[in-house]
Amino acid sequence: xxxxFFGEVVKAPCRAGTEDEEEEEEAGRRETPEDxxxxxxxxxxxxxxxxxxxxxxxxxxxxLEKYPCSKFIIAIGNNAVAFLSSFVMNSGVWxxxxxxxxxxxxxxxxxxxxxxxxxxxxxxxHLKSNPLVFxxxxxxxMQITILTCRHVTDYxxxxxxxxxxxxxxxxxxxxxxxxxxxCSLLEQPNIVHGLPAAVLSYCQVWKIPAILYLCYTxxxxxxxxxxxxxxxxxxxxxxxxxxxxxxxxTEVLKKLMTTNEIQSNIYT
Amino acid sequence: xxxxxxxxxxxxxxxxLLMPAVSVGNVGQLAIDxxxxxxxxxxxxxxYTDCLVPMVxxxxxxxxxxxxxxxxxxxxxxxxxxxxxxxxxxxSIFIKYKSKSFCEKLLSWVQSSGCAKVIVLSSSHSYQxxxxxxxxxxxxxxxxxxVHKRIQNKIESLNWQEMEKSPCIPQMDxxxxxxxxxxxxxxxxxxxxxxxxxxxMAILLKFVSEGDNIPDALGLVEYLNEWLQIIKPCxxxxxxxALPWKIPSSWRLLFGSGLPPALF
Numbered sequence: 001x002x003x004x005f006f007g008e009v010v011k012a013p014c015r016a017g018t019e020d021e022e023e024e025e026e027a028g029r030r031e032t033p034e035d036x037x038x039x040x041x042x043x044x045x046x047x048x049x050x051x052x053x054x055x056x057x058x059x060x061x062x063x064l065e066k067y068p069c070s071k072f073i074i075a076i077g078n079n080a081v082a083f084l085s086s087f088v089m090n091s092g093v094w095x096x097x098x099x100x101x102x103x104x105x106x107x108x109x110x111x112x113x114x115x116x117x118x119x120x121x122x123x124x125x126h127l128k129s130n131p132l133v134f135x136x137x138x139x140x141x142m143q144i145t146i147l148t149c150r151h152v153t154d155y156x157x158x159x160x161x162x163x164x165x166x167x168x169x170x171x172x173x174x175x176x177x178x179x180x181x182x183c184s185l186l187e188q189p190n191i192v193h194g195l196p197a198a199v200l201s202y203c204q205v206w207k208i209p210a211i212l213y214l215c216y217t218x219x220x221x222x223x224x225x226x227x228x229x230x231x232x233x234x235x236x237x238x239x240x241x242x243x244x245x246x247x248x249x250t251e252v253l254k255k256l257m258t259t260n261e262i263q264s265n266i267y268t
Numbered sequence: 269x270x271x272x273x274x275x276x277x278x279x280x281x282x283x284x285l286l287m288p289a290v291s292v293g294n295v296g297q298l299a300i301d302x303x304x305x306x307x308x309x310x311x312x313x314x315x316y317t318d319c320l321v322p323m324v325x326x327x328x329x330x331x332x333x334x335x336x337x338x339x340x341x342x343x344x345x346x347x348x349x350x351x352x353x354x355x356x357x358x359x360s361i362f363i364k365y366k367s368k369s370f371c372e373k374l375l376s377w378v379q380s381s382g383c384a385k386v387i388v389l390s391s392s393h394s395y396q397x398x399x400x401x402x403x404x405x406x407x408x409x410x411x412x413x414x415v416h417k418r419i420q421n422k423i424e425s426l427n428w429q430e431m432e433k434s435p436c437i438p439q440m441d442x443x444x445x446x447x448x449x450x451x452x453x454x455x456x457x458x459x460x461x462x463x464x465x466x467x468x469m470a471i472l473l474k475f476v477s478e479g480d481n482i483p484d485a486l487g488l489v490e491y492l493n494e495w496l497q498i499i500k501p502c503x504x505x506x507x508x509x510a511l512p513w514k515i516p517s518s519w520r521l522l523f524g525s526g527l528p529p530a531l532f
Binding site: 185189197 | 271290291292293294314316321322323324325326327328330336337338339341342360361362365451453478517518519520521522524525526527528529
């Protein structure tokens, strides 16, 4: 509880997240067996499904069993995706092999069957021509690269964040990743959370080499300068040889920007 | 589940497990950080679970360039075999409705690993104290019934204050009394589960308010030290450092980045 200058007593949020637990405890006391059963049914309905995009049928085996690869690249967020689409997937022939749909009780539809194709926000591609990117290697020899963005105000430094030369790249890698990052590593006390953290945690625990490239930017929507900040990664071991034509990539990126700009202008 | 760093599972038979409850002011977690940092405990594994919000960062206890690049996750296990101590550090909050599942998984690992006892460092909202608690020491302890008599006697000799029972439902006048730890996160669940599973568990907590909780964490580790004697108590020798506990390097910038000079 906290008192304000206006004489009110308000419930101050607890940074340890314990007020949720107290609500759960109280709810637990009031909840009937029927409530518990409803919650169990909902939990069972939550699913992450891997589908073949064109036919929308489920994949019978896991993606990596069907398409074993030595390099697995994940882009999270619009700027990271734009970078991969323009510079990496623009070279060579990439084939769409599947997509992931997920459902939990916070989705607005009833279940995954009702999710429209545009809501499949995770799509998998593999490079048909390059044997390095797919080849029958055991999982241990697989290297994972993750690209994502964060707002520069998330970055803790003894200087003021306003004076930082954003956008800038930072990296985090797992113990088993012997590659040198093409930028400096993320210093303490900075942390990463969310999907990139979940992937990196998995890789650290199960000893898979993985590297996360994090672009700190002050523009979270699709932005040319932010996307270009990822360019140093093209010469790293993770993406070496995958981007064949960088000037062409820049052209593709510029086209992507203009398409988006027109769409977002509400006055035309 | 516990996943070791190396290729073999370390033997924790007879060890004392120190762990925090994610609670008000994060005092338990800060205290565990101090213990791991001061005793230079070595990471022996991860507690890999889907119950905690994922997070990663570089080694929070880094002391030099060469040890600053080891990746850390949200739940890690450290040990000091010389003192038969093992510490579990939790670095993020629980996902909604998953805290009970976490407690069950944790206690099941405690039993299978052969740990002798568990000490939970926690905290409780200071505004929930009654009049008597306001006037007394802010530290409290709780022991499960299966705690060894030898430990019970030791605690008694320290003249510590046991956590008082309070009305189960505070709004009701004729409510029954039970042990409550408001703001304590999973403390109460861990205590109840340990009682029913006959696990030796001691809970050490402090009444705190959120803010700069570093002094609270220091207080809590000193309280623990009275019992476990982890480090030598402060002596009159002028050569010993004023602060016997080593502050981890990750505690920098706890209140955010630097300020723009133009502000002034």
